Amino acid sequence: VFAAVQMAPRDPILGLNEQFAADPNPAKVNLGVGVYFDDNGKLPVLACVAAAEKQLLEATKPKGYLPIDGIAAYDKAVQGLVFGEGSEVLQAGRVATVQALGGTGGLKVGADLLKKLNPAARVLISDPSWENHRALFSNAGFEVSTYPYYDAATRGIRFDAMLAALKAAAPGTIVVLHACCHNPTGCDLTPAQWTEVVAACQAAGLVPFLDMAYQGFGEGIAEDGAVIGQFVASGLQFLVSTSFSKSFSLYGERVGALSVVCADRDETTRVLSQLKIVIRTNYSNPPTFGAQLVATVLTTPALRAQWEEELAGMRLRIRAMRAALVEKLAAAGVAGDLSYITRQKGMFSYSGLSAEQMQRLRSEFGVYGVDSGRICVAALNSKNIDAVATAIAKVA
Numbered sequence: 457v458f459a460a461v462q463m464a465p466r467d468p469i470l471g472l473n474e475q476f477a478a479d480p481n482p483a484k485v486n487l488g489v490g491v492y493f494d495d496n497g498k499l500p501v502l503a504c505v506a507a508a509e510k511q512l513l514e515a516t517k518p519k520g521y522l523p524i525d526g527i528a529a530y531d532k533a534v535q536g537l538v539f540g541e542g543s544e545v546l547q548a549g550r551v552a553t554v555q556a557l558g559g560t561g562g563l564k565v566g567a568d569l570l571k572k573l574n575p576a577a578r579v580l581i582s583d584p585s586w587e588n589h590r591a592l593f594s595n596a597g598f599e600v601s602t603y604p605y606y607d608a609a610t611r612g613i614r615f616d617a618m619l620a621a622l623k624a625a626a627p628g629t630i631v632v633l634h635a636c637c638h639n640p641t642g643c644d645l646t647p648a649q650w651t652e653v654v655a656a657c658q659a660a661g662l663v664p665f666l667d668m669a670y671q672g673f674g675e676g677i678a679e680d681g682a683v684i685g686q687f688v689a690s691g692l693q694f695l696v697s698t699s700f701s702k703s704f705s706l707y708g709e710r711v712g713a714l715s716v717v718c719a720d721r722d723e724t725t726r727v728l729s730q731l732k733i734v735i736r737t738n739y740s741n742p743p744t745f746g747a748q749l750v751a752t753v754l755t756t757p758a759l760r761a762q763w764e765e766e767l768a769g770m771r772l773r774i775r776a777m778r779a780a781l782v783e784k785l786a787a788a789g790v791a792g793d794l795s796y797i798t799r800q801k802g803m804f805s806y807s808g809l810s811a812e813q814m815q816r817l818r819s820e821f822g823v824y825g826v827d828s829g830r831i832c833v834a835a836l837n838s839k840n841i842d843a844v845a846t847a848i849a850k851v852a
């Protein structure tokens with residue numbers, strides 16, 4: 457059965473990690489993966505998570521199966537975060553939310569549901585996008601194409617072209633949109649541009665699928681979530697995947713969710729029943745621990761306040777690193793307008809460096825970024841930023 461199996465291509469970013477681990481350079485810096493590190497270059501354990509963990513471990517419970525759609529208190533807390541506590545759409549019972557295995561799991565459960573409902577639909581992702589978007593929707597059986605997004609010339613968004621592509625898409629087309637902190641470019645739409653995107657989705661009869669992997673890393677929890685309110689206000693039906701990997705620094709616990717906004721309570725009940733079939737036939741039901749941690753933090757006022765503060769701390773540290781990078785690049789002699797670095801949102805920056813320059817950064821300076829030019833600003837710190845800026849200046 458396996459004799460003819462071909463070797464699959466390596467995941468480019470995980471392959472980079474292996475290369476990094478094998479590099480003997482003591483000054484090496486890994487800016488490849490999308491992970492937030494603190495100023496000591498360590499993966500943080502949030503204090504609110506540690507407190508919730510202690511609480512849970514002190515009251516050890518039997519490890520039964522969770523319901524197929526996960527912990528009810530968790531799903532409710534996710535809804536509050538994404539749609540606003542007590543919002544009309546929640547009160548009307550128009551949102552089906554299921555716990556999922558990270559943001560990736562939320563996307564896949566949503567993709568599988570959509571494939572069942574409309575097998576002929578096409579999927580549009582941004583050009584460029586998080587690499588797994590294409591692979592995930594292709595594997596779910598969809599034909600995946602792109603809509604224009606990044607403009608290398610202006611280091612901004614090709615907004616008119618994006619809008620035209622959405623308007624020209626066939627009714628029923630699934631459009632994957634980054635709710636905030638676009639991965640890999642760091643370029644986000646303005647609220648006014650979102651208004652036009654919502655209208656285009658509505659006019660063309662598209663199915664928006666919002667990927668929210670970085671809520672709180674852009675401008676703030678509410679600010680980054682505001683786009684959801686715009687979609688709700690339009691009356692459209694749409695999907696939202698949520699990831700807590702970054703915002704709770706819970707990468708390996710696989711904590712995420714999928715929310716589906718429906719027309720009414722009855723439709724929501726029917727959609728939820730189908731979501732449960734997708735989950736049941738894939739992995740039966742989700743794991744307990746990570747979602748318990750997140751639910752505990754989100755529903756305990758003191759821990760919730762602590763989380764918001766810690767998340768703000770991560771957001772502000774990234775911003776400080778962006779500002780410092782601009783300053784240090786300029787000081788190291790990099791000419792031109794570098795303000796795009798501070799304009800970009802979230803963990804990533806599209807540096808504009810070519811694949812060749814990125815390779816030189818690795819081989820000559822031990823600075824590891826993705827060949828697309830993407831660097832993870834959240835992996836910069838006060839100890840490595842000088843070396844990174846000097847290295848970039850040498851290859852720029």
Ligand code: PMP
Nearest residue numbers: 490558559560586639669699701
């Ligand atoms: N969507 C985007 C845009 C991402 O960047 C990521 C994480 N790199 C995910 C989804 C997946 O998140 P998770 O690790 O929670 O599955």
